Amino acid sequence: MMPDWIITAILVAIKLGFVLALLLTGAAYLVLAERKLLGRMQLRYGPNRVGPFGLMQPLADAVKLLMKEDFIPAQGDKVLFFIAPGIAAVTALITFAVIPFGPPLRLFGREMPLVVCDLNIGLLYFLGLSSLAVYGIALGGWASNSKYALLGSIRALAQLISYELSMGLSIVPVVLMARSFSLTEIVNAQTHIPFALLNPPAFLVFLISVLAESKRTPFDIPEAENEIVAGFHTEYSGMRFGMFFVGEYINVIILSSMVTVLFLGGWHGPLLPGIVWFFGKVMLIAFLFIWTRGTLPRFRYDQLMHFGWKVLVPIALLNVVVTGAILLLLQG
């Protein structure tokens, strides 16, 4: 009989490998899916040359990025320029650790929860890491010694912290209803009815904040290409740009997963196995991200800040009080 801890270690290693492989290929194919869908929405084909239906495109992109020249702009801060894309990629990669992506499996006669690490403060872990992710962008723009990059990173900083606030406040009703920070317990609290139906205002505020956190249209002012070239990553080339890029798409997957876990009932759903439900919902939200990008124009910066501070924050705060009052009445 193998000692207990070896089995545990093997299981954790399998889960880690699975999650990492899933995130990296997921991000690569999300890029392809986005290009294909955007192409179709604009009556184009999108990439279809590399491999059947263009399915090898991500691989070609990765090889291209690796072969590109990797240079540091003159007068740039070399250390920060090196660290910044790393921060962006690492914070994105390690956030998935707390997200439960399926119901517990029975393997080798023991319960295996389908989450890398079920922390009892999972929700706060997510919030903490999303507040650390700001640094990759801020430092990347600052280290480049370029006006566009600096403008982009300052815009990004202000936008990210503003929407982090409404995101944090819109999570409070979820904690009120689930009475826990553990994401597994939050999913289990939605066995019968997802929180999106119980508390639509919180769901909408969270969804919009998440869109803004991912810095995508209509909130892509930090990288508005017709104003400030490419924003904070103007000066980045080769794999360092690739790291920002991968980080952004992993972030989309993670934010979609958080929407699924917090508001759409995670893996719960009839008939199909839980893991299918989970990834189905994640893909649905990711499609929503792409769809909004294909449909909506960009906000102006003052509109963006007004919307965050004067609309989302009061709604989220009011929603906390109202949810509390309703729960209190239900308790009697």
Next chain:
Amino acid sequence: MQVLFFYLVAFVAVASGLLVVTCKSPVNSALALVNTFFCLAIFYVMLHAPFMAAIQIMVYAGAIMVLILFVIMLLNLGVETMKKTTHTVWGIVAGSLVMMLTFFFIKRGQPANISGPITNEVVESVGHTQLIGKHIFVDFLLPFEITSILLLVAIVGAVILAKKEV
């Protein structure tokens, strides 16, 4: 293993703490400080206080350091514009005073056997967040409400300070 990990994190914390004061560029110092906060959060986790760890990251690394970063970026204290300021004598005096104070407390205190009703087992069974919540919202009700007034003053102060310039 636990002890080894502690020393590893402690080494990183102290090293980045040193970087905060020795770095030429203020942005590098800020980043080193963020790293120190991150290491402190790991210490909180090792002390069975995960909620404190999360708050440490969210508030200190995520909010206060962002403000400091903003100030650095907005003022743009480049390396070249900085004046060479040296306070060697005062630095040595203050540093040795702090060292003496630290050693004094280390000698006085007995960190090995802290007694009290809240042990690691209690924290494990009740939950760290619940314990903190109970203490904030039941035992320390008045300080909690006063905190809100403090935050209100902070808001007013921020607006007044910033408005003067505009």
Next chain:
Amino acid sequence: MLDSYLPIIVLIGIAVGFAICTTIFSRLIGQKKPTEVKLAPYECGMPPVGSARERMSMKFYIIAMLFIVFDIEAVFLYPWAVMFKKLGLFGFVEMGVFIAILLVGYIYVWKKGALEWE
């Protein structure tokens, strides 16, 4: 306590390793032909004008300060939300007062026009 965090520590290690390895690998196989023009900051093909380290608007500073205050408020809301059932009506009123006082601050900020972007 640390045992339950072990997978995350391993994951952080792997992620950092991934970031460092890809950067070094791309540096090794990528070409290197730096020229002076290529290394200059990009300004749409024009020669760069002035320093990139300009001073920025005060607005961003106000946003960051307000963010700290409201973030701390949110931090107080989390343990309250977890404890909500145990605290009951008492806790609700308590947090109501807390939010009301901060709401005064919020209205003040709004009326003073600190949230305006001209």
